[in-house]
């Protein structure tokens with residue numbers, strides 16, 4: 001039965017839209033480049049458990065400039081209260097390469113972001129089932 005479902009999902013994939021498998025922006029955990037990484041915020045980041053956090057140009061806009069990789073915070077001491085801008089911000093891929101892309105209906109701009117899509121979302125679309133994170 002699993003095999004039948006997987007084959008069916010693969011055949012359906014051609015008609016599957018990015019918007020159907022992405023995580024919508026209202027559910028995405030994002031930060032502004034100016035946020036101060038104090039103890040409370042670092043705790044929140046760890047509780048959320050995501051590996052990548054889309055970074056906005058400011059608190060009030062929805063212009064995404066890149067991603068913060070949470071692994072870069074491993075040796076960070078939150079008493080230092082540094083802003084997100086202190087850390088390397090990975091550029092968002094121009095095409096769907098890399099692990100995560102921001103979905104926009106405005107090619108070349110991440111202004112009107114609709115959501116994010118990761119390899120996990122694509123693989124879930126491919127096998128037609130939710131992946132439970134290990």
Ligand code: ADP
Nearest residue numbers: 023027028029050051052053116117118120121
């Ligand atoms: P992670 O390694 O952070 O668990 P995955 O690439 O395994 O991320 O994706 C797991 C799910 O979490 C996917 O549905 C993806 O769209 C979603 N996701 C990834 N990053 C975020 C984020 N910052 N906020 C909300 N959802 C996210």
